[in-house]
Amino acid sequence: MSLDNNKSENKYCKCIHKNVNYNKVNITLYDNEKITLVNCELCQEGTKQLNLNNAVICLCGSMFCIDHIKQHSKDNVDQHNVVAYFGRDHNDRFHCLKCENNVQIVDKDIVDINDLIDAYEMFYNTSLPRQLDQSNRVILDQVNVDGIVKYIQSGQCKNIVVLTGAGVSVASGIPDYRSPKTGLYNNLQQFKLPYPEAICDIDYIKIHPELFYTLAKGIFPGQFKPTPVHYFIKLLSDKGLLLRDYTQNIDTLERIAGVPESKLVEAHGSFNGAYCTVCQHRYSDISIIKQHIDSSTIPYCTVGECIGKSSLLLPNIVFYGDSLPPIFNRCLLQDFGVNNNTTPKCDLLIVIGTSLKVNPIASMINFAQHVPRLLINNEAVGCPSTHPSDYTVVSNGFNFNNQQQYNDVHISDDCQKAVKDLIEKLNWTNEFNNLINKSI
Numbered sequence: 001m002s003l004d005n006n007k008s009e010n011k012y013c014k015c016i017h018k019n020v021n022y023n024k025v026n027i028t029l030y031d032n033e034k035i036t037l038v039n040c041e042l043c044q045e046g047t048k049q050l051n052l053n054n055a056v057i058c059l060c061g062s063m064f065c066i067d068h069i070k071q072h073s074k075d076n077v078d079q080h081n082v083v084a085y086f087g088r089d090h091n092d093r094f095h096c097l098k099c100e101n102n103v104q105i106v107d108k109d110i111v112d113i114n115d116l117i118d119a120y121e122m123f124y125n126t127s128l129p130r131q132l133d134q135s136n137r138v139i140l141d142q143v144n145v146d147g148i149v150k151y152i153q154s155g156q157c158k159n160i161v162v163l164t165g166a167g168v169s170v171a172s173g174i175p176d177y178r179s180p181k182t183g184l185y186n187n188l189q190q191f192k193l194p195y196p197e198a199i200c201d202i203d204y205i206k207i208h209p210e211l212f213y214t215l216a217k218g219i220f221p222g223q224f225k226p227t228p229v230h231y232f233i234k235l236l237s238d239k240g241l242l243l244r245d246y247t248q249n250i251d252t253l254e255r256i257a258g259v260p261e262s263k264l265v266e267a268h269g270s271f272n273g274a275y276c277t278v279c280q281h282r283y284s285d286i287s288i289i290k291q292h293i294d295s296s297t298i299p300y301c302t303v304g305e306c307i308g309k310s311s312l313l314l315p316n317i318v319f320y321g322d323s324l325p326p327i328f329n330r331c332l333l334q335d336f337g338v339n340n341n342t343t344p345k346c347d348l349l350i351v352i353g354t355s356l357k358v359n360p361i362a363s364m365i366n367f368a369q370h371v372p373r374l375l376i377n378n379e380a381v382g383c384p385s386t387h388p389s390d391y392t393v394v395s396n397g398f399n400f401n402n403q404q405q406y407n408d409v410h411i412s413d414d415c416q417k418a419v420k421d422l423i424e425k426l427n428w429t430n431e432f433n434n435l436i437n438k439s440i
């Protein structure tokens with residue numbers, strides 16, 4: 001290769017890096033109950049705690065300490081292994097170990113991984129205990145619902161981020177996952193699964209697609225209507241107050257309520273579209289799956305080399321063992337990231353109907369520590385825990401007890417009722433009713 005000769009002239013390596021795998025990098029970083037770095041693959045277990053200064057991730061998805069990364073490269077002499085260093089700026093982040101040169105962020109996969117690492121570093125840094133920066137904080141007059149209402153009415157609050165979970169869709173008849181009696185997992189006993197989550201485990205589904213499709217029939221969009229909470233989010237959008245709606249739900253009820261796609265992050269995917277698990281072809285029209293669900297058959301891919309083969313199709317849902325979509329990272333950076341010392345865009349976080357048990361999304365609330373945060377949920381969740389077995393520790397989570405320090409408000413009530421009360425206090429009831437009446 002002649003690359004060595006002109007290395008000094010080229011700032012960036014032009015090699016063809018082949019094993020760049022967004023999904024695997026995503027899973028290595030995020031599929032981890034706490035927001036910590038996994039161990040180096042070559043270190044003895046527990047010998048070295050990785051942090052942002054000594055960790056390197058190969059874009060094949062393997063994590064190493066800075067001392068062992070060269071060994072990984074030696075083991076794959078034919079590959080142009082591109083690795084990413086943490087805690088560095090973008091120009092200096094990606095290196096090809098074989099060419100010993102920086103790699104430019106141009107390929108789509110590398111662009112996505114670059115966003116992922118930026119977002120991951122934001123999660124990592126905000127999960128460490130820290131002092132609040134008092135200089136740029138928004139302080140409520142009163143730390144209660146009236147204070148939130150006044151803040152929204154003041155015109156100062158323009159970029160609301162909403163984070164929702166299964167609780168907001170229960171009222172539409174969709175079972176929530178974890179409720180002891182009516183929850184989805186509890187109703188799966190008929191399938192004799194090895195463990196209840198198997199129904200959402202991508203590897204198990206590939207072997208037993210009929211189980212997933214039996215379940216999917218019961219939750220397929222079209223049978224359920226949006227709830228008042230979904231219309232509240234649509235109303236925020238109509239009023240120009242919604243920066244983003246992050247939902248953990250796959251039921252597409254936000255779309256049906258009219259929340260614009262540009263404002264929506266379906267963090268765990270949705271039934272809006274499907275893909276082939278073999279050739280990865282994307283189908284934008286879900287009807288390819290719908291026909292099969294109606295006739296209780298399994299949908300297979302109908303393009304290219306998959307024709308005539310049993311290449312399983314699945315809806316665009318993030319199952320266990322899948323990665324979060326690139327749009328999740330991209331929007332987190334836009335909404336909470338700090339560029340050129342500006343303050344983050346989000347100026348109010350409203351969390352509705354989620355137990356905040358699944359990371360990384362649970363740790364999103366750390367990003368909004370400097371602005372008022374409103375939790376609408378029966379129970380107080382997302383509070384820092386010192387209990388070692390509580391894996392979703394949110395270090396800088398809600399603090400409803402220290403009102404001098406935090407602007408965190410908890411409405412402990414049914415989320416549908418609480419949202420209607422909030423709408424009344426905001427004097428939005430007429431517009432809200434009009435919105436619902438138009439949709440029926």
Ligand SMILES: [Zn+2]
Binds near residue numbers: 096097099
């Ligand atoms: Zn190279």
Ligand SMILES: [Zn+2]
Binds near residue numbers: 040065067
């Ligand atoms: Zn190591």
Ligand SMILES: [Zn+2]
Binds near residue numbers: 058060061
């Ligand atoms: Zn590698």
Ligand SMILES: [Zn+2]
Binds near residue numbers: 306
């Ligand atoms: Zn295919």
